Amino acid sequence: MVVGARRAGLSISQSAQLLGFSRTTISKVYKEWCEKGKTSSMRQSCGRKCLVDARGQRRMGRLIQADRRATLTEITTRYNRGMQQSICEATTRTTLRRMGYNSRRPHRVPLISTTNRKKRLQFARAHQNWTVEDWKNVAWSDESRFLLRHSHGRVRIWRKQNENMDPSCLVTTVQAAGVMVWGMFSWHTLGPLVPIGHRLNATAYLSIVSDHVHPFMT
Incomplete structure (x- = not known):
């Protein structure tokens, strides 16, 4: 998508706004494509590493099933127990939404x-x-x-x-x-x-x- 946008005549700023990436990412991806003819390696290095992997999502899912009424703070605290890398409430909220969970009135x-x-x-x-x-x-x-x-x-x-x-x-x-x-x-x-x-x-x-x-x- 980045290469296509740039080859279509869009500027770096226009491409970043259209695709939702930073100007730095657009520039690096297009530069790599021009020099190497591929972008796969850059795609893997773009963006922040996910702090909650598939195993962590299963753990968080079990916490939700055990207590549907738990607050975001309680879920985060329970998740971090025994984990080598702790997460914040914002990460918990993002992970839950990625898993399809939302806070609703019952x-x-x-x-x-x-x-x-x-x-x-x-x-x-x-x-x-x-x-x-x-x-x-x-x-x-x-x-x-x-x-x-x-x-x-x-x-x-x-x-x-x-x-x-x-x-x-x-x-x-x-x-x-x-x-x-x-x-x-x-x-x-x-x-x-x-x-x-x-x-x-x-x-x-x-x-x-x-x-x-x-x-x-x-």
Whole structure:
């Protein structure tokens, strides 16, 4: 590219601006090509030597996998432990970006147990062929807590572009003190909104179903 730019009539400054190299590099590469007819040796000597090789990248990748929420300072400190040549935070950031990692805010998802996650998947697979007419005969209900105050804590994690829904890249939401209500809806209409002033256990849930769902469905 350097030789092509110079032979096309571009000056050293113009070539440097176009290709993103320094004027010194442009001058040396073109001079070597004119004298030796090749530029391979110069290409190897251009630029700063990478401080984190392939082995170092694998080490840094393991650190990320072990703690997605680690700060840049923490990653750098942990990486430098036991290493002969230490690196700075700027090098850590550059290496992570080269590996495809960026600092992102994690997706927030409800706290669901492994058992309930499997049950939901089984339900989805069992009803994947249902038609709209089938779903019109279903009533949906759920309870929700409206928080009196929210946490403003911000969490950031390191992840690649395709890891946004990886379990290690998610933050679960846990509901705090607030007002709990129960409600339901169907294809045709909305059901009642029922305040819940106590813990919703199996007995309380059956009581709500008996008092509100049956009249709603009839």
